[in-house]
Amino acid sequence: IMNTLGLTQIGLIILCTTTISSLQCNHLHLQQRKLIENSLQLLDKMGEKFPQQCLKEKMSFRFPEQVLKPRQKETVKVVIEEIFQHIFYIFSKNLTLAAWDGTALEQFQNGLYQQIEQLEACVIKKQIHYFWSKEVNRLKLKKYFKKIDCFLKDKKHNLCSWEISRAEMRRCLQLIDKVIRKL
Numbered sequence: 001i002m003n004t005l006g007l008t009q010i011g012l013i014i015l016c017t018t019t020i021s022s023l024q025c026n027h028l029h030l031q032q033r034k035l036i037e038n039s040l041q042l043l044d045k046m047g048e049k050f051p052q053q054c055l056k057e058k059m060s061f062r063f064p065e066q067v068l069k070p071r072q073k074e075t076v077k078v079v080i081e082e083i084f085q086h087i088f089y090i091f092s093k094n095l096t097l098a099a100w101d102g103t104a105l106e107q108f109q110n111g112l113y114q115q116i117e118q119l120e121a122c123v124i125k126k127q128i129h130y131f132w133s134k135e136v137n138r139l140k141l142k143k144y145f146k147k148i149d150c151f152l153k154d155k156k157h158n159l160c161s162w163e164i165s166r167a168e169m170r171r172c173l174q175l176i177d178k179v180i181r182k183l
Contacts, residue, residue, distance in 0.1 A: 025122035028077070029183045035115050036177045042108040043170050046100040050167060054160035061147055061168050064140035068179045074123065076183065079141070080176055081119035086145040087169055088112040094152070098162035 067079050091109055098105075148165055155161035 028118060028122050029180050031118060032080070032115060032180050033177060035111055035118075036173055036180065039108060039111050039115075040170060040173055040177075042104045042111065043166055043173070045104040046108060047098070047163065047166060051160065051163055054163050057155075057160045057164060059151055059164050059168075061144060061151075063168075063172055063175060064137065064144055065175060067137040067141045068175060073183065076179060077119055077123045079137075080180070081116055081123060082138070082141065083172065083176060084112050084116045084119070086141070087172065088116065090145065090148060090152070090165065090169070094157040095162070096157070098157075098166075099159060100162075100166075 067083075068076065088109065091105070091112070095105065148168060152161045152165060
C-alpha cells in the first residue's frame with residue numbers, strides 16, 4: 001500500500017509538472033517577446049552611446065535572415081535557441097576591455113540563459129533538430145557568429161570591437177523579435 005501511494009504521488013507530480021510545462025510552452029512567444037525586449041534594454045544599459053572613435057571601424061556582418069524563415073514553425077524555435085546560444089557564448093568571454101555596466105551585463109547573460117532554457121524545454125527536438133542540423137542555413141548561422149568571434153579576436157577584444165558587436169547583437173535580437181511577433 002505504501003509503494004502504491006508513493007507511486008501515485010510521483011505520478012501526480014509528473015502530471016502537474018507536464019501540465020505546467022505545456023502551459024508555459026503555449027505562451028512561449030509572449031515570454032520570449034518580453035525577454036527579448038528586456039535584453040534589448042539591457043544592451044542599451046550596458047554601455048553608453050556608440051563611441052565616435054569606433055565609427056571608422058564599422059563592420060558589416062550580414063546576419064543570414066533566411067535562417068529565420070524556415071518551412072516549419074517549430075524549426076524557428078530551434079534556430080532562435082541556437083542564436084541565443086551563440087550570443088551567450090560571445091558575451092561570456094574576454095569582456096575585460098568592454099567598458100560596460102557589469103550588473104546590466106550579468107542580467108543580460110542571465111536573460112539569455114533563461115531564454116535558452118525555456119526554448120530547450122518547449123522545443124520538440126528529435127526530428128526537427130535532425131533536419132536543422134542538415135540544413136545549409138545552420139552553416140550560414142555558424143559562419144555569421146564565427147565572423148563576429150574572429151573580428152573580436154582580430155581586434156584583441158578592444159572597446160570598439162565590443163561596441164560594434166553589441167550593436168550587431170542588438171540588430172540580431174530585433175530581427176528575432178520581429179519573427180516572434182509573427183508566430
